[in-house]
Each structure stands twice: as structure tokens, then as C-alpha cells.
Amino acid sequence: MTAVAPAALTSEQIGTLARAVSRAPSVHNTQPWQLLVRGTEVDLLERRSVVLRRQDPFGRDRMMSCGAALTNLELALRVLGRDCHVAFRDDEDAVATVTIGRPRAVSDRDFALYHAIARRRSHRHEFSHSRVAAAVHTALVVAGETTGVHLVVPAHLDKFAQLLGFATRVLREDRGYQRELAMWTAHTTGPSATGDGVPEDALSPEALPVAGLVRTDTPVPDDAVLADRLAAENLLVVCTDGDTRAEHLAAGTALQRIWLTATAKALAASVITQPLHLTGFRARLVSELVLPGVPQAIFRFGYPEVPAAPSPRLPLGELFPDGHRGGAR
Ligand SMILES: Cc1cc2nc3c(=O)[nH]c(=O)nc-3n(C[C@H](O)[C@H](O)[C@H](O)COP(=O)(O)O)c2cc1C
Structure with missing residues (x-):
């Protein structure tokens, strides 16, 4: 046959x-x-x-x-x-x-x-105080653990808070960084509306400091307050064995599987990579948190108290190079 x-x-x-x-x-x-x-x-x-x-x-x-x-x-x-x-x-x-x-x-x-x-969607606000059941937590970890990708619940939150607080202060003062972020901060209505960039609303000052993208006016709580806030959240550090492009791709697929699993379970979440790009930050994180690999992203999740606004997207036609849609209209 x-x-x-x-x-x-x-x-x-x-x-x-x-x-x-x-x-x-x-x-x-x-x-x-x-x-x-x-x-x-x-x-x-x-x-x-x-x-x-x-x-x-x-x-x-x-x-x-x-x-x-x-x-x-x-x-x-x-x-x-x-x-x-x-x-x-x-x-x-x-x-x-x-x-x-x-x-x-x-x-x-x-x-x-x-x-x-x-x-x-990215939910950069504080979460409600409702506890995430252990079974739900496990389901997220299982969804994301694939070959070469490890999900770690960070211990030593005092050290984590110190590092994040330090990164926030550095990024607030970094003019080049702030210029780039301003270029990618989008206006979703009016004549300057674009289909990409992070909406201004999504970065409102009510967002939890360090949970979003640090801007010049982002408040930095002191390290002890930050450690308490981190303790009130559910955090996973996405790590890979090495630091190759294939591993970055794998980290992204895992991240999205966790995020969709969380969404399907009525949880909200956001991702933090901003501080990881500071020189020396990854190495400090590995040694202070005793991580089993290279940290690629920090995932925070919990039950939402307020809804998060959607962000814009480019027209679907731009997804296809030179309008090559394989017959799609
Ligand atoms: C690899 C990656 C890194 C990201 N880093 C950050 C970050 O450091 N801080 C942050 O607030 N959002 C971060 N985000 C979330 C994006 O800003 C967000 O996905 C984008 O603005 C689209 O909004 P949406 O998630 O609501 O659809 C990241 C997302 C990805 C995939």
C-alpha cells in the first residue's frame, strides 16, 4: 500500500x-x-x-x-x-x-x-495574596522542563533582592539604555500608534519595581523591602546547561509553555531579563543563588488582582517575507 x-x-x-x-x-x-x-x-x-x-x-x-x-x-x-x-x-x-x-x-x-x-499577557503588577497550590506549581515546572532547560525556585531571596536592587539603580542611571527603552515604549492610540513596542500603560508606576522594565522614575525600595516582596511572589529562574543559540531557543519555548500553562490555570505572569544583560550579573546570580546552569529569564507568577492591558501587534502581512504567504490571503 x-x-x-x-x-x-x-x-x-x-x-x-x-x-x-x-x-x-x-x-x-x-x-x-x-x-x-x-x-x-x-x-x-x-x-x-x-x-x-x-x-x-x-x-x-x-x-x-x-x-x-x-x-x-x-x-x-x-x-x-x-x-x-x-x-x-x-x-x-x-x-x-x-x-x-x-x-x-x-x-x-x-x-x-x-x-x-x-x-x-505580561502582568507587571503585584499579585493577589491567594496561594498557588503545590500541584499547580508542579504543573508549571513540568510544562517547562525539557532537555537542557532547568527551572529553579530561587532560595536566598535576600541576596537576590540585593542583586536586583543594584541592577535597578544602575539601569535607572544608564542614559543609553533609557534612550533605547524610550524608543520602544509605544503609544497605542493616536497618530503615533505603532504595532510594536511596550505600551506606556503596561509600564505604569503602579507596576511592581523591578517586575517590569526599569525607567528613570522607577522607585527602588530598599533591599529588605524588596526581599519581602519577592518572598510574596512565585518565582522560577529559567536556566540552560550552556549558552548557545539552540539553548536560547529552547529556553524561549520552555518559557512560553510555562506561561501558557499558567494562563490556562487562571494565573498571571511576567518575565524579567533586563538585569541579566548587565556585565557580570549572570555570574553573580549563579554563585549567589547556586544555580545549576546559565540563567536566561526570571518568571514571576500569581493570581491577578487587576487585569493587564493587551499590547499591540504588527499587521499579520509583515509576518511573511516579501509577502510570501504560501497561498494565504
Ligand atoms: C525574551 C523576553 C524577554 C523579556 N524581558 C522582559 C523584561 O525584562 N521586563 C519586562 O517587563 N518584560 C519583558 N518581556 C515581556 C515583553 O515586554 C512582552 O512580551 C511584550 O511587551 C509583549 O507584551 P505581552 O507579553 O503582554 O504580549 C520579555 C519577553 C521576552 C519574550
Whole structure:
């Protein structure tokens, strides 16, 4: 019996993939990805032209953002009832190729994570005092632990607070850093509205200091107060064994799986990478918190008290290089 080749995607299905990818989180909401659809293969491209010299000089966060987009792409394909295989690539601009396979049943878990894609957003506020049950906490860790990615609950919060407080003070005074952040702070309404950047509202002063992006007017509580605030949150440090591009991509896919699992369980969350880019910060974090690998991101989560506003996205057409939509309209 001859095997039937898997069918190529329809334009409606490509539209579903594009919407899922577009809603992924990304550093400064730069959306540094594109899709190239080639029959039953989809390449995830990294837009290397997106450069954040101060926040992300080595492109780690850009690659992690692509990893988050890859999780959404895979989930969308599975919810379309297709099997898929993901291969890491690092040639030209492609970071991964997803090969679409035969029809398969959609699992309840994939369905729940896919539906969390549109509801997930960065929640930089304090969380409510409701406790996150141990089983829920474990579910998040299980969702994110993949080969080479480790999730660590930080101990030694006094030292963690000292380091974060120090980073906040440095970043507040760093003019180059602040100029770059201002360029990526978006106005979501009016004539200057763009489809990228972090909305001004999302960085309101009510956001917890160090839970968001540090600006010149971000208040810095003293270290003891900060340690108490950290103790009231649920934190996971996302670590990788090494520091390669493949590991940055893996950290991003894991991060998004945790974030979607949290969202599906009515939790809210935000990600912190800003201080990790300061010279020497990672090494200090590894030694002070006794981490088992290279810290790539800090994930904070809890039950929300207030809703977080959505952030803008670029038009879907910009997801396809030179308008190449593989037949999608
Ligand atoms: C790799 C990566 C690094 C990020 N770093 C930070 C950060 O340091 N501070 C912060 O407040 N948000 C950070 N974010 C969140 C983005 O700013 C956010 O995803 C983006 O503005 C889109 O908003 P949304 O998550 O609500 O969709 C990061 C996201 C990613 C994927």
C-alpha cells in the first residue's frame, strides 16, 4: 500500500498559524520573527535586523522570543489536527523548521494551551495574596522542563533582592539604555500608534519595581523591602546547561509553555531579563543563588488582582517575507 503524502496547508490554516505566532511574547514587543511556508514545511525566521544594543547585545532575548513563537506555531498546528516535527536550524535566518505530518487527534492539553495564547499577557503588577497550590506549581515546572532547560525556585531571596536592587539603580542611571527603552515604549492610540513596542500603560508606576522594565522614575525600595516582596511572589529562574543559540531557543519555548500553562490555570505572569544583560550579573546570580546552569529569564507568577492591558501587534502581512504567504490571503 502506498502511503499518502501529508496535505499542504490551506490559506485559512496559514492564517491560524500567523495569528498564533503573532501573539507570542517578545523582548520589548519587537516581534522578531517571520514565517516561510513551503508546502508541508514551515520555517521560523529570525529578523536579525531587530537590534537592541543595550537590552540584548548578543541577541539572546531575540532568540528566546523566537522560541516562544515556535511554541505557539507548534500548538496551532497540533490544534489544526496535524502532527509536526520541529528541527533546530541555524543557517541564514531560519532558526527552526517545522515539518507538518499526518492528521492526528488533538489532545485536551494542546487545546487548553492553544486557547491560552490569546489570553496570555505580561502582568507587571503585584499579585493577589491567594496561594498557588503545590500541584499547580508542579504543573508549571513540568510544562517547562525539557532537555537542557532547568527551572529553579530561587532560595536566598535576600541576596537576590540585593542583586536586583543594584541592577535597578544602575539601569535607572544608564542614559543609553533609557534612550533605547524610550524608543520602544509605544503609544497605542493616536497618530503615533505603532504595532510594536511596550505600551506606556503596561509600564505604569503602579507596576511592581523591578517586575517590569526599569525607567528613570522607577522607585527602588530598599533591599529588605524588596526581599519581602519577592518572598510574596512565585518565582522560577529559567536556566540552560550552556549558552548557545539552540539553548536560547529552547529556553524561549520552555518559557512560553510555562506561561501558557499558567494562563490556562487562571494565573498571571511576567518575565524579567533586563538585569541579566548587565556585565557580570549572570555570574553573580549563579554563585549567589547556586544555580545549576546559565540563567536566561526570571518568571514571576500569581493570581491577578487587576487585569493587564493587551499590547499591540504588527499587521499579520509583515509576518511573511516579501509577502510570501504560501497561498494565504
Ligand atoms: C525574551 C523576553 C524577554 C523579556 N524581558 C522582559 C523584561 O525584562 N521586563 C519586562 O517587563 N518584560 C519583558 N518581556 C515581556 C515583553 O515586554 C512582552 O512580551 C511584550 O511587551 C509583549 O507584551 P505581552 O507579553 O503582554 O504580549 C520579555 C519577553 C521576552 C519574550
